[in-house]
Amino acid sequence: MMDLTAWHALAPYALDHSAKHAMLTRGLLELTAHHATQCEPYRRMLEAQGFRPEAVHSPADIPFLPVRLFKQLDLRSVTQEDVVKTMTSSGTSGQTPSRIFLDRSTAANQTKALTRIVSAVTGAQRMPMIVVDSPSVIKDRALFSARGAGILGFSIFGRDRIFALDDNMQLDVDMVAQFLNKHVGSPVFIFGFTFMVWQYLYKALVSSGRQLDLGQAILVHGGGWKTLVNESVSSTVFRERLQAVCGISRVHDYYGMVEQTGSIYIECEHGHLHASVYSDIIVRRHVDFSVADVGESGLIEVVSVLPGSYPGHALLTEDEGMVLGEDDCPCGRMGKYFKVHGRIKSAELRGCSDTYAAGPNEAPRELSNGY
Template sequence: MGANYHTLTHLVPAAFEAAALSLFRYQAVRCPPYRDFLASLGRDPAAVQRLVDIPFLPIEFFKTHEVRTDPSQWQPQEVFRSSGTTLQQRSRHLVRDPALYRANAAAIFEAAYGPLTDWIFLALLPSYLEQGESSLVAMVADFAQRSGQSQPAFFLRDHAGLLRALADAKQQPGRRVMLFGVTYALLDLAAEVGPAPELQNLTVLETGGMKGRRREMIREELHQELQAAFGPAPLHSEYGMTELLSQAYSPGEGLFYCPPQLRVLLRDPADPFSVAEDRADGAINVIDLANVDSCAFIETKDLARRHPSGAFEVLGRLDNSDIRGCSQLV
């Protein structure tokens, strides 16, 4: 069973459940950790007839197991690892075809923001660069390459170099500028340079949270501090993680919209089997149909609220959960 990533980005909502159930029946047999997990629950895959009846694999399995479907048929060509502190065990996503991951991420971005060639991408992602093997770094590097930009994309902690690159990028005709930044690094930049002219009229996309480097802040406080430096435009965000090959984007106000191949369902945090499509708030279970070669059905430790528009808002993390790579603002 293979993934046609271009088809996934055009999947209509009415076809999602059938596609998910088909992938579930495949992975329930061919993904050993998921197969064993289902057996431990006493669940017969043939009895699962609805989306909400699919058991979701706890995300911790990506730390303790090689989560691969048909593992005898392929070897990983790339390994992505989660961010975290030095004392935390990092999750691993074993990738069969790195080019397909990048094609999927590019298609999702273009559906939300338009052609990559309309953009220049710059990034302030120090912890991801230092720890290495980051899917976010791989994605941004690929976006920069596909855009055809001449500017380097990554600046670690070189704020002066970033400002020069921003000034140059803003002079390029017909191009918009997007700055990807881990939250604490954007705050560090804002504190150092203030409302510099180079920081105005950008699309700022924050992701990754504080990584233990700064105190946690509520969204309103964070946005007020960042907008003092970057101006009043809405702050964009990305909901993604090592264990997913797809992403959801927020164009502002912390409301994330799923692409066609991604769906968020909510559960009672105290009951892993209480998934409901109409639940208004709870812990996130996510289905990523791009995860053909790992596991598409993941029980996360994120808390969220669903809005009438269909968007979801990330509220934080379950108690005692690891600090993770997606946006965790409340």
């Protein structure tokens, strides 16, 4: 198993192109060799592609797997006895979820990476936390899914947690106001999935005519945008409307998936998603999977050094996007920054937000932990 001590010692956005290119290429090659040795189906896939390690000169040269493959095969590079957690992706009933097998080491590395990445936005101190969801999502095992796991995963950044919605998904404005009064003068951490924040916080406040003072809050949200895009709500509109209703200005979207838990891409203050030292984004052309230029749209591939217990270190997603630049974002973070356009048309609905929007009773299968 690869030792990630060197990665954990780095600031999450410390490496420029040259340093990251070299370090990530070595790490991904090491992982490829590990998984080829420990996962027989993966080894056969490499052989079928004629893979030669000596031909790898960059992360883009590592053979990728389509992310959908984890819905069809149980791929792991550890024994069943070493599996401590099985993650499943979001998806409405009737859809087959991905199954991701984690050993203790991989799960620990994911948590360390997540902590370092998110803390770069929220700070090191745990803050009073408001979850824009109902408590039933983690109490009811039938409902516990990617949503519930996301809440638990991000709860490590909060304290004195409350749920803003009751079991009927109604915003409890009085309770939230009391919570804010209790922690007046202190920054507050708000977490919720994009659709939930829009539907049950923003719209609920607008319809009630009431306001909450969230000027000291930091909102981190993620999940599918499909439903909001259908309502012509862009990221800019989302931010502007929230600020108008509750004064919140520090809003950070994130991009991530259960197939590479821990390697999330969080939005900076300029609205750009950033790749950390643990991972990178490669955009490929639809026609031949060649690497697209900066500013050119294509399919998003994600690579990460975190998947040690399963061969998920190079995955072609079903999302479209483009790299906007590298090492030159106005926020000062090193590495690539990018935008996600959305799902390719043939891809199933699977983001946590979109899954809920498709029907609140369409609960995905159980997810042990993650986001």
